[in-house]
Amino acid sequence: MFKPRNRLQRQYGSARSLQFKVPLLLMSLILIVVALVVLFGKNGDRSDLMSELLNQKWNSYESSVQLNPTVEFTNGTDLIWQIPNSPKAVLFLAHGCNGRAANFWDKSPKCRNCFGLPEERLIVLHALARKFAVLAISSKGRCWSLGEERWIVKHIIQSWIDKQMLGKLPTFALGASSGGYFVSVLAMELRFKSIALMIAAGVFSHLDITKNYPPTIFVHMPKDRARKRKIEKYLVVMREKGIDVAEIKCTEFPLTPHFFANRIPGLDITLSEKLFNCFKENGFIDENGYMRDDGRAIPWKTALEEKGISLPDKSLVNHIQEEMNLAFAYHEMTSLQSKQIFDWFESHIV
The missing domain is CATH 3.40.50.1820 (Alpha/Beta hydrolase fold, catalytic domain)
Incomplete structure (x- = not known):
């Protein structure tokens, strides 16, 4: 390997090496930033679209x-x-x-x-x-x-x-x-x-x-x-x-307090919030609101009974379960x- 013969040559060699490395480093950082903007920008668009659909009243x-x-x-x-x-x-x-x-x-x-x-x-x-x-x-x-x-x-x-x-x-x-x-x-x-x-x-x-x-x-x-x-x-x-x-x-997508009211006729916001809180307290959803399993595998009806939460119509059980399954996104x-x-x-x- 070639080695500079004196201090000046060594300094010059280091400076020249740095001269090429700095632009490459900056270019790499720029590319990373651009990639992140593109990635999260697209995900943000998809998230906004999904949020709009889910928050649209039935x-x-x-x-x-x-x-x-x-x-x-x-x-x-x-x-x-x-x-x-x-x-x-x-x-x-x-x-x-x-x-x-x-x-x-x-x-x-x-x-x-x-x-x-x-x-x-x-x-x-x-x-x-x-x-x-x-x-x-x-x-x-x-x-x-x-x-x-x-x-x-x-x-x-x-x-x-x-x-x-x-x-x-x-x-x-x-x-x-x-x-x-x-x-x-x-x-x-x-x-x-x-x-x-x-x-x-x-x-x-x-x-x-x-x-x-x-x-x-x-x-x-x-x-x-x-x-x-x-x-x-x-x-x-x-x-x-x-x-x-x-x-x-x-x-999959996360549940929100108004999710069930937005998706199901006959289910109001107050009941929707009770359902959300019940699921959260019982660990059926994680800290971000995502279902841990689909509605067919979770004892959520028992949890409602224990909390004293009643439905205005028993048929809403199937409606709620369908929307839970949808949020979990496995088969619905x-x-x-x-x-x-x-x-x-x-x-x-x-």
Whole structure:
């Protein structure tokens, strides 16, 4: 190694070395700062958007449309539907296990058995606001079967479309969980313009799909790693076959004192604050408000009883649990991504 021969040379050598090191150090610091600004700026935008959605009162979605369904019983199952003025498309909705068509609309004189779960009803409101005629059918069993039932549902959908004179409109489908797997199979028999599979990977390893298969968007929760891996695999396989595919990732978010009042009709701010405080005191949420587990695994109903907190309607138990599951983001119906879903549908409407 070359060494300066005297003190002046050593000083000069050190200064020259420092001359090059300082700009590099400054450049590195600048790049780090820029990266942090970009990273946290984007996260901030996403956080602000999520905060806006979560803090939006449930009835603000009803400013332009009201839930007013028609109920029928045909082929041994429930058929519930609503058509907006001047519809531009048809949307078939398939519920998950233990669900039913009645979950998508509020109880009313025309639908006395309707249940109106918060996420399901908001999906319908979004659909109607975007001028989609909405049709929901109840599965015959606890979950959807992938055999004969698809032929029955295909016939029901086609007959309903003909009866309502909607045959010239494009048809779409959205299925959640068991309903998502069912829609992935039904799409082999009924030509949809596009489908959305929510918290479901589909059964594509058992289907001989081609480039004519409908464009598909996966709306999933990456915390469910097994399903996430399957979806990642199917995205690659389907793209290789020439199928237009995309994904929407739904992540967890913290609860707030007004969260339940904002999301659930019939639950006021006072009760929402009591629920939040109860969950916090019992350790169901962490110091930042995030759920430690989903609503199905937490003894929150017992905690309410011990605190003497009563609900104005016992049916709200299912509504509260759905929103807890949504916040935990492992496996639940979600309306928070409705804009992206319907933007995807509309991009394939022609």
